[in-house]
Amino acid sequence: xxxxxxxxxxKARVAVIGLGYVGLPTAVHIAKAGxxxxxxxxxxxxxxxxxxxxxxxxxxxxxELKEVVKFKKFKAFANHSPLxxxxxxxxxxxTPLDKLxxxxxxxxxxxxxxxxxxxxxxxxxxxxSTCPPETTKKVILPELEKxxxxxxxxxxxxxxxxRLDPGNKKWNLKxxxxxxxxxxxxxxxxxxxxxxxxxxxxxxxxxxPEAAEMAKLLENAFRLVNISFINELALLAGRxxxxxxxxxxxxxxxxxxFMPFYPSPKCGGHCFDGNxxxxxxxxENLEMMRISELYQKILPKVKLKAxxxxxxxxxxxxxxxxAQFSRETTSRYSLxxxxxxxxxxxxxxxxxxxxxxxxxxxxTQKPGFASIKMVSKRKEDxxxxxxxxxxxxxxxxxxxxxxxxxxxxxxxxxxKDIKKGDRLVIARNLPSIQDxxxxxxxxxxxxxxxxxxxxxxxxxxxxxxxxxxxxxxxxNWYERNLFSDCNYLPxxxxxxxxxxxxxxxxxIYLCTGYGLSFSQIKNIIVIDKSFARLVGYYLAEGxxxxxxxxxxxxLSFNLNERFYIDDVKKILDEKGIxxxxxxxxNYQTFHLKISSEILGILFKDVLKCGRNCYEMRIPFPIFFSxxxxxxxxxxxxxxxxxxxxxNDKSNSICISFYSSSPILFEQVQLILREIGIFPRLxxxxxxxxxxxxxxxxxxxxxxIGGEKEKKIxxxxxxxxxxxxxxxxxxxxxxxxxxxxxxxxxxxxxVFSLEVEPTNxxxxxxxxxxxxxxxxVPFFLASKAKEYNFWTRFIELxxxxxxxxxxxxxTKVIWVLNLKKKSVRESxxxxxxxxxxxxxxxxxxxxxxxxxxxxxxxxxxxxxxDPFVPELKVSHRIIKNPVLLKSIKYSPQKIKKYDLVxxxxxxxxxxxxxxxxxxxxxVDTKNAIxxxxxxxxxxx
Numbered sequence: 041x042x043x044x045x046x047x048x049x050x051k052a053r054v055a056v057i058g059l060g061y062v063g064l065p066t067a068v069h070i071a072k073a074g075x076x077x078x079x080x081x082x083x084x085x086x087x088x089x090x091x092x093x094x095x096x097x098x099x100x101x102x103x104e105l106k107e108v109v110k111f112k113k114f115k116a117f118a119n120h121s122p123l124x125x126x127x128x129x130x131x132x133x134x135t136p137l138d139k140l141x142x143x144x145x146x147x148x149x150x151x152x153x154x155x156x157x158x159x160x161x162x163x164x165x166x167x168x169s170t171c172p173p174e175t176t177k178k179v180i181l182p183e184l185e186k187x188x189x190x191x192x193x194x195x196x197x198x199x200x201x202x203r204l205d206p207g208n209k210k211w212n213l214k215x216x217x218x219x220x221x222x223x224x225x226x227x228x229x230x231x232x233x234x235x236x237x238x239x240x241x242x243x244x245x246x247x248x249p250e251a252a253e254m255a256k257l258l259e260n261a262f263r264l265v266n267i268s269f270i271n272e273l274a275l276l277a278g279r280x281x282x283x284x285x286x287x288x289x290x291x292x293x294x295x296x297x298f299m300p301f302y303p304s305p306k307c308g309g310h311c312f313d314g315n316x317x318x319x320x321x322x323x324e325n326l327e328m329m330r331i332s333e334l335y336q337k338i339l340p341k342v343k344l345k346a347x348x349x350x351x352x353x354x355x356x357x358x359x360x361x362x363a364q365f366s367r368e369t370t371s372r373y374s375l376x377x378x379x380x381x382x383x384x385x386x387x388x389x390x391x392x393x394x395x396x397x398x399x400x401x402x403x404t405q406k407p408g409f410a411s412i413k414m415v416s417k418r419k420e421d422x423x424x425x426x427x428x429x430x431x432x433x434x435x436x437x438x439x440x441x442x443x444x445x446x447x448x449x450x451x452x453x454x455x456k457d458i459k460k461g462d463r464l465v466i467a468r469n470l471p472s473i474q475d476x477x478x479x480x481x482x483x484x485x486x487x488x489x490x491x492x493x494x495x496x497x498x499x500x501x502x503x504x505x506x507x508x509x510x511x512x513x514x515x516n517w518y519e520r521n522l523f524s525d526c527n528y529l530p531x532x533x534x535x536x537x538x539x540x541x542x543x544x545x546x547x548i549y550l551c552t553g554y555g556l557s558f559s560q561i562k563n564i565i566v567i568d569k570s571f572a573r574l575v576g577y578y579l580a581e582g583x584x585x586x587x588x589x590x591x592x593x594x595l596s597f598n599l600n601e602r603f604y605i606d607d608v609k610k611i612l613d614e615k616g617i618x619x620x621x622x623x624x625x626n627y628q629t630f631h632l633k634i635s636s637e638i639l640g641i642l643f644k645d646v647l648k649c650g651r652n653c654y655e656m657r658i659p660f661p662i663f664f665s666x667x668x669x670x671x672x673x674x675x676x677x678x679x680x681x682x683x684x685x686x687n688d689k690s691n692s693i694c695i696s697f698y699s700s701s702p703i704l705f706e707q708v709q710l711i712l713r714e715i716g717i718f719p720r721l722x723x724x725x726x727x728x729x730x731x732x733x734x735x736x737x738x739x740x741x742x743x744i745g746g747e748k749e750k751k752i753x754x755x756x757x758x759x760x761x762x763x764x765x766x767x768x769x770x771x772x773x774x775x776x777x778x779x780x781x782x783x784x785x786x787x788x789x790v791f792s793l794e795v796e797p798t799n800x801x802x803x804x805x806x807x808x809x810x811x812x813x814x815x816v817p818f819f820l821a822s823k824a825k826e827y828n829f830w831t832r833f834i835e836l837x838x839x840x841x842x843x844x845x846x847x848x849x850t851k852v853i854w855v856l857n858l859k860k861k862s863v864r865e866s867x868x869x870x871x872x873x874x875x876x877x878x879x880x881x882x883x884x885x886x887x888x889x890x891x892x893x894x895x896x897x898x899x900x901x902x903x904x905d906p907f908v909p910e911l912k913v914s915h916r917i918i919k920n921p922v923l924l925k926s927i928k929y930s931p932q933k934i935k936k937y938d939l940v941x942x943x944x945x946x947x948x949x950x951x952x953x954x955x956x957x958x959x960x961x962v963d964t965k966n967a968i969x970x971x972x973x974x975x976x977x978x979x
Contacts, residue, residue, distance in 0.1 A: 042162065043127060043162045043163075043164060043196070043230060044230060044233060046127055047127075047128070047230070047233050047234050047237055048233065048237065050073065050074040050075050050237065052075060052127035052128050052234075053075070053076045053077075053078065053125055053126050053127050053128075054067075054070050054075050054076070054077045054078070054126065054127070054128045054129075054130065055077075055078045055079075055080060055122055055123055055126035055128070055129045055130070056070070056077060056078070056079050056080065056130045056132055057080045057081075057120075057129065057130065057131050057132060057133060057151050057154075057155075058080070058081060058131065058132035058133040058134070058147075058151075058169075059079050059080070059081040059083075059086050059087075059090060059116065059132075060081075060097075060132065060133075060134065061097055061099070061204070062132045062168060062169075062202045062204050063079070063081070063130070063132035063133075064079070064090070064095070064096075064097045064100055065097060065099045065100050065204060065213055066130065066132060066168070066202075066204075066213060067079045067114060068100050068104055068105060068108055068114065069213045069214070069238060070238050071108040071113040071114040072104070072107075072108060072113075072238075073237060073238035074113075075113070075237075075238070076112075076113060076114075077108075077113060077114045077115075078115060078116075078117060078122035078123075078125075078126060079114060079115065079116035079117065080116070080117050080118075080119070080120055080122060080123075081116065081117075081118065082118065083118075084118045086116070087116040087117060087118045090105065090109070090114075090115075090116035091109060091115060091116050092109075093105050093106030093109050093110070099204070099212070103487055103488075120154040120155075120157070120158065121158075123154065123155060123157075123158035124158040124160070126158075126163070127162070127163060127164065128163075128164045128166065128234055129155055129163065129164070129165045129166070130166050130168055131148065131151055131152075131155075131165070131166065131167045131168060131169055131180075132168045132169060132202065133147035133148060133151050133169055134147055134169070135147065135148060135169045135170055135171055145171065145175065145179060147169075148167070148169060148171065148175065148179060148180070149179060149183075152179065152180045152183045152184065153183060155184065156183050156184050156186060156187055159184055159187050159189055159195060160189075160195070161189065161194045161195065162194075162195070163195045163196070164195070164196045164197075164198070164227075164230050164231065164234065165180070165184065165195065165196065165197045165198075166197075166198050166199070166200050166231055166234070167180060167197075167198070167199045167200075167249075168199075168200055168201060168202040169201075169202070170201060170202070170256050170257075171199075171253055172253065172257070173250045173253045173254050173257070174250055174253070175199075175249075175253060176197065176198070176199045176221075176223070176249035176250075176253065177223065177248075177249055177250065180197065181197055181223060184197065191223045191224065191227065192223060192224035192226055192227060196222065196223075196224070196226060196227040196230050196231075197222065197223045197227055197249075198220055198221060198222035198223065198227045198228060198230075198231040198249060198252075199220075199221050199222075199249035199252040199253055200218055200219065200220045200221075200231055200235065200243075200252065201219060201252055201253065201255065201256035203216045203217075203218065203256075203259075204216070213239065214239055214240055214241070215239070215240055215241050216239075216241055217241040217242045217243070217244060218235050218239065218241065218242075218243045218244070219243075219244050219246060219252045219255050219256075220232050220235065220243050220244070220245055220246070220252065221245070221246040221247065221248050221249045221250070221251050221252030221253075222248075222249065223248075223249060228245050228246075229245075231243075232245055273287075280964070282966075288300050311416070311418065311420065311436065311437050311440065311790035311791055311792040312331050312435065312436055312440070312790060312791055312792065312793070312803070312809070313331075313423055313435035313436065313787065313790065313791075314330060314331050314332030314335070314417075314789065314790065314791045315330050315331075315332065315435070315804075316330065316331050316434070316435065316803040316804050316809075317329065317330055317331075317702075317703075317706050317803060317804045318330075318331055318334065318397050318398065318793075318801055318802070318803060319397065319398035319409075319802065320334055320395060320396070320397055320412075321395070321396040321397070321398070321409045322394060322395055322396070323394070326660035326663075326664065327660075328657070328703045328706065328707070331415075331791045331793065332417075332791055334415060334791075335390065335415055335417050335791055338390055338392050338395070338415065339390060390414070390415045390416065391413070391414055392412055392414075392415060394411075395411070395412040396409035396410060396411055396412060397409065397410060397412050397793065397795055397801045397802075398471075398801065398802045399795055399798040399800050399801050399802065400465075400467055400774070400798065400800050400801075400802055400808045401798050401800075402443070402450050402798070402800065405772075405773040405774065406469070406471075406773065407467055407469055407470060407471045407802065408471050408798075409471070410795045410796060410797065410798045410800075410801075411795065411796050411797075412793055412794070412795060413794045413795070413796050414792075414793070414794040415791065415792070415793055416791065416792045417789055417790070417791050417792075418789065418790060418792075419788065419789055419790075420437055420787055420788070420789060420790040421786065421787070422438075422784050422785065422786055422787060423435050423436065423437055423438075423784070423785055423786075423787040423790065424436060424437065424438050424440075424455045424456065424458075424782065424783070424784055424785075425781075425782070425783045425784070425785050426442065426455060426458055426464070426779060426782055427779070427780055427781040427782070427783070428464045428777040428778060428779055428780060428807075429767040429768065429777055429778050429780050430718070430719070430720040430721055430767070430768070430777070431720065431721040431722070431723045432464065432466070432721060432777055432805045432807060433804070433805070434464065434803065434804070434807050434809060435785070436455045436809070437455065437790055438454070438455050438456040439454055439455065439456065440454065440455045440810070441453070441454060441455075441810040441880070442454070442455050442458055442464075442809070442810060443464075443465050443800065443808055443809065443810050444458070444462045444463055444464060444465065445463045445464075445465050445774075445776045446462065446463060449948055450465065451878075451906070451907070452810060452878045452880060452907060453880055453907065454880050457880060458779060458782060459779070459782075460778075460779055460780060460781070460782070461778060461779065462778075462779045463769070463776040463777060463778055463779070464776065464777045464778075464779060464807055465774050465775075465776055465807070465808045466713065466774060466775040466776070466777055466805070466806045466807055466808065467710070467713070467774060467775075467802045467806040467807075467808055468713050468714055468716075468770070468771070468772075468773055468774050468775050468806075469667075469714055469773055470663070470664060470667075470670065470710060470711075470714060471664060472664065472665060472666050472667070473664040473665070474661055474664065474665050475665065475666055477566070477567035477661050477662070477665060477669075478564060478565070478566050478567070479564070479565040479566075479567070479642065479646065480545060480563065480564060481550055481561065481563045481564070481565060481638055481642065482531070482535070482545060482550070482563055484641065484642065484646055485638065485641070488641055488645050488646070489637075489641060492637060492638075492641075493531050493532050493535070494530075494531075494532060495552055495637075496530075496531040496550050496551065496552055496638070497528040497529065497530060497531065497550075497551040497552070498528060498529045498530070498531050498534040498543070498548050498549070498550065498551070498563075499527060499528045499529075499548060499549040499550075499551050499560065500527065500543060500547060500548055500549075501547055501548060501549060501562065501616070502547065503543065503547065504524075504527060505523055505524050505527050505528070505529065505543075506524065507520045507521070507524045509540070509541060509542075510523055510524060512540070513537050513540055513541075528551065529541075531550070534548075545563050545564055546562075546563065546564040548562075548563050549561065549562055549563065549616055550562075550563050550638055552590070552636065552637055552638065553590070553635070557589070557590070557635060558618065559590075559618050559634070559635055559636040559637075559638075559639075560616060560617075560618050561615070561616060561617050561618075561636060561638055561639055562615060562616045562617075565615070565642065567661070567662060567665070567669065568669075569668060569669065569672040570610075570611045570614060570615075570672075571611070571615065572662055572669045572670075572672040572673040572676070573607070573611065573672045573673065573675055573676040574608065574611045574612070574615075574676065575643075575647065575649060575658075575659065575662065575673055575676065576672065576673040576674060576675060576676020576677040576678075576679070576680070577595055577604070577607075577608055577676040577677075577679065577680055578593065578595060578643065578649060578676075579649060579650070579656045579657075579658065579673075579676070579677050579680070579704060580676065580677045580678075580679065580680020580681040581595050581596055581597060581680040581681070582594060582595045582596075583651060583652050583653075584640060584643060584644055584649075584650075584651040584652075585651075586640070590635050590636065590637045590640070591635075591636065591637050591639070591640025591641070591644070592633060592634065592635050592636075592640070593633070593634040593636070593639060593640060593643060594631055594632070594633050594634075595608060595631070595632040596629050596630070596631050596632075597629070597630050597632075597680075598628060598629065598630070599623065599625075599628045599629065599630050600628075600747070601630075601746060601747075602746075603745050603746030603747070604679050604680070604745070604746060605630055605632070607679075607745070608632055609632070612632075612634070617634060617636070617639065618634070618636075619632055619633060619634045620632075620633045620635075621633070647659035647661070647662075648660075650701065650704075653699070653700040653701065654700045654701055655701060656699065656700075656701040656703075656704045657701060657703040657704050657707065658670075658673055658677075658704065658707045658708075658711075663707060667714060667715075670711045670714065671711070671715060671743075673711075674708065674711045674712070674715075674743070675743045675744075675745075677697075677704075677708060678695075678697060678740075678743060678744055679743075679744055679745060679746070681697055681698065681699065682695055682696070682697050682744055682748070683695065683696040683697070683698075684744065684748040684751050684752065686751035686752075686754065686755060688754065688758075691755060691758045691759070691760075692732075692755075693732070693737060693751065693752065693755040694730050694731070694732050695730070695731040695732075695737070695740060695744070695752075696728060696729065696730050696731070697719075697728070697729050697731075698725070698727060698728045698729075699727055700727070701727075702727060705727045705729070706804065706805070708729070709721075709729065709805055709806060710806050712729075712731070713775060713806055715739055716735075716736075716739050716770060717731060717736045717739050717740055718736065718768050718770065718775060719731050719736075720732065721805065734756075734759055734762040735762065737752060737755060737756065738756060740752070741753070741756060766778075767780075774808070775806075792811075793811055794811050795811040799811045845886050845889035845890050845893065848886065848890055848941075848943075848962070848964060849890060849893050849894075851962055851977065852868070852894075852939065852941060852962055855939065855960055855962055855977050856938065856939060856960070859938075859959075859960065861938060863894065863897040863898060863899050864897060864898030864899065865898060865899070865900065866899050866900070866938040866939060867899075867900045867902070867936065867937045867938045867939075868894055868899045868900070868901050868902075868937060868938065868939050868940075868941060869901075869902050869903065869904060869927070869934070869937040869939070869940045869941070870887060870890070870891060870894075870901060870902070870903040870904075870941050870943055871903070871904055871905075871940055871941060871942040871943065871944070871954075872887075872903075872904070872905050872942060872943045872944025872945065872946055872965075873885055873887035873891075873903050873905045873908050873911055873943065873944065874887075874905060874907055874908055874944050874946075875887075875944070876944070877944055877945050877946050877947060877965075878907070878946055878947050880905075880907035880908050882908055882911065885943075885944075886943060887903070887911070887943050887944075888913055888915060889915070890941070890943065891903070891911075891913050891922075891924075892913055892915035892917050892918050893917065895913070895918055895922060896917050896918055901924070902924070902927050902937070903924055903926060903927070904926055904927050904929050905926050905944065905946070906926070906929075906946060907946070908926060909925065909926050910923065910924070910925050910926070911923075911924045911925075911926075912924075931953055931954070931957045932957070934954060934957040934958050935957055935958070935959070937958065937959065938959055938960065939958075939959065939960040939961070939962065940954065940958045940960070940961045940962075941961075941962045941964070942961065942962065942963045942964060942965055942967050942968075943964055943965070944965065945965035945966075945967035951967045951968045951969075952968065952969075952970060954968070955968050955970070955973045955975070955976050956973075958975065958976075959975060960975050960976075960977075961973070961975060961976040961977065962977050962978075963976055963977070963978050964978075966978060
């Protein structure tokens with residue numbers, strides 16, 4: 041059989057060399073199309089994982105991998121011997137940049153030598169790795185023809201560059217068009233036929249491998265040039281008061297001749313202590329983790345060197361940042377897509393794909409998930425610990441912006457400027473991602489443990505299995521009587537004849553075991569209030585053990601806690617879950633035991649509740665569902681782990697909760713605050729909280745139940761007066777807390793996140809923190825010159841920015857001259873001196889240059905900025921430094937100035953009213969939207 045026929049009939053055997061982020065998805069996709077595939081990789085660990093069905097690549101699920109391995113469509117090897125039995129060979133090895141910014145083709149060359157050892161007639165070799173033009177013809181072809189076989193006659197060789205975009209759900213191997221260029225026309229045609237056998241998109245033929253190789257480089261270079269351009273434009277737009285994101289959105293509306301590119305994050309930043317917790321979302325997957333853990337989990341394995349010591353290394357940095365990252369870079373954590381990593385002088389920057397973090401929109405006052413644009417790590421000597429009342433803490437670097445709430449307004453202050461009495465802002469509500477949660481256990485089993493299908497029986501909840509139905513399916517007399525009398529069916533039989541049986545999935549139990557080990561559970565699990573409460577009981581009093589034959593869930597209560605025991609029994613009976621009970625009189629303990637492999641998989645692998653007290657966490661589908669479900673799961677948790685200490689003599693009460701799991705502890709705090717309860721965090725013992733005060737106790741009434749509930753009722757009944765705690769103020773969508781203490785601590789490293797579009801993230805204990813403010817990378821241009829590297833785009837942007845203050849001054853002079861006034865002796869009010877709105881940071885601010893120039897020209901200058909109380913202007917063009925203080929703003933004061941110059945458009949001000957009161961205005965930020973004012977001039 042010739043090769044073309046083998047490919048069309050999918051009888052050709054395919055070898056994929058290199059099982060990295062391109063090779064593994066490609067191999068799995070080809071295997072799913074029906075080909076027999078051999079995976080080859082020199083890394084034995086990868087081979088072992090592939091053959092056991094454990095994926096290490098984000099774009100390949102373990103389920104997909106296990107499926108093709110199980111049906112013997114895909115097998116991995118740590119040597120090249122399968123090449124002798126292969127009809128098609130794909131080369132998917134890495135081609136990273138070396139120190140001279142040249143592609144390292146050593147992997148391609150070594151692979152070609154191995155292919156040559158096994159090269160045979162009617163074999164197609166395809167290079168997918170990104171390579172310079174002529175690699176296929178001048179590196180691979182000569183080595184293969186050393187065997188005496190001739191290309192186009194005995195074997196076939198082509199280049200079809202990979203176009204995989206890791207983590208992209210829209211564009212994947214199936215629908216991305218491919219480019220094929222062979223040494224001969226037949227090489228190209230066979231390559232096209234091969235790819236068309238497993239992809240649905242077009243395979244575009246080019247005249248040679250060189251054209252295909254150049255096409256790939258054009259794609260990379262196109263992206264490099266445009267991102268560099270948009271970075272320059274972003275710097276210019278920022279100085280002009282133009283929102284570059286708005287500009288891009290506007291330009292995108294053009295249906296032809298434009299393609300949107302976006303600015304990359306800037307360098308440096310003010311950062312968090314790595315122990316701050318955040319909620320991270322990737323598609324449907326959710327995790328709660330420390331920022332340092334997030335950084336490690338998205339950190340590529342292949343890193344650049346920590347310091348730049350030569351032109352070559354700096355070249356690698358820029359090439360890596362804007363052109364490509366290593367083909368073999370993989371994520372350490374399969375939840376996360378492969379990120380881009382770049383290092384600038386001891387700071388690592390990771391640009392993740394499609395990651396989001398729980399955030400808080402200060403405008404709408406609602407929580408939600410916002411995109412993480414950049415995560416970085418750098419060294420730092422010290423950090424500021426901002427401690428609020430009740431032991432709430434936020435640890436950041438001294439220049440980090442902090443959100444506070446004073447005088448009914450959200451304000452931003454630098455950490456170093458925070459004072460006692462300022463109010464931190466804490467999230468109260470949680471977003472609802474999924475309102476209705478229904479789990480089909482059959483689908484769960486097929487996805488996670490298909491081998492269990494043969495051990496499960498299906499039993500109708502109400503109906504009776506009829507012999508007549510079984511006869512129509514074709515069962516013999518014995519099987520009909522057996523299944524009908526016992527009223528059950530094997531699950532594999534049920535799945536095969538599901539439609540004919542007319543037995544819906546919400547009408548059946550799934551049963552396992554016999555006799556004492558018999559277990560049953562309803563196939564459709566609806567996460568309602570009672571089930572959420574059951575999960576809460578499990579998180580507080582449960583554990584999960586895995587034994588040889590099954591998984592066992594145990595819930596343990598004190599013998600006196602009859603109320604809780606009866607509640608759990610009631611829920612289990614309602615859900616049709618079989619359980620057993622036993623008492624341990626030595627420890628005064630009552631145990632509820634559920635021996636169920638199915639329920640064990642649900643709790644461990646689907647809901648991911650944890651197996652013991654150290655791992656417990658509220659399942660994220662429930663945690664981000666509805667307020668009512670969150671309250672029910674909290675009810676179960678507090679009934680199990682909530683302590684109630686009541687003193688009837690003083691009528692004082694304290695409800696406490698402790699968890700060995702830091703994640704569960706954080707989750708419980710958030711739910712408590714959502715229902716209006718503000719707990720105190722214990723200072724002496726970590727992960728212990730206390731609930732006190734009449735307002736808090738009244739809101740928790742009715743949740744705990746049992747004997748403990750009677751103590752709460754007695755406390756409320758004997759109350760004489762309620763105390764108003766001024767340290768905490770609870771609003772509809774957030775809570776504010778007074779800052780009580782500010783200290784400085786030593787630290788080794790800090791982490792930053794940039795979040796768009798909200799610029800906020802919800803951290804430990806629900807504190808709403810501003811994201812990290814980046815530093816403009818002009819230093820890169822001068823630093824690069826030390827290595828004889830010409831950073832053309834950055835220097836161009838720098839030159840444009842240097843001209844902006846002079847342009848503003850020209851505008852001010854021109855506007856004053858219209859009114860026959862000179863700058864000398866004119867009273868000028870500079871409105872906003874920070875470099876960014878709602879921030880007290882003045883670094884890189886144009887205000888220094890402009891104010892210094894105004895003073896030099898003889899103007900009388902004042903400024904107003906609610907975030908910058910003092911400004912020291914020291915500049916080469918003025919003799920002595922000038923210390924200015926922000927004026928107290930009022931509309932009447934505006935009238936005394938000859939001109940108001942708006943440099944920063946801080947939020948919360950009526951700019952229309954400002955325009956009405958001012959004599960003249962130069963607006964560099966488009967703060968005044970209306971164009972009707974004749975006294976206002978815009979840049």
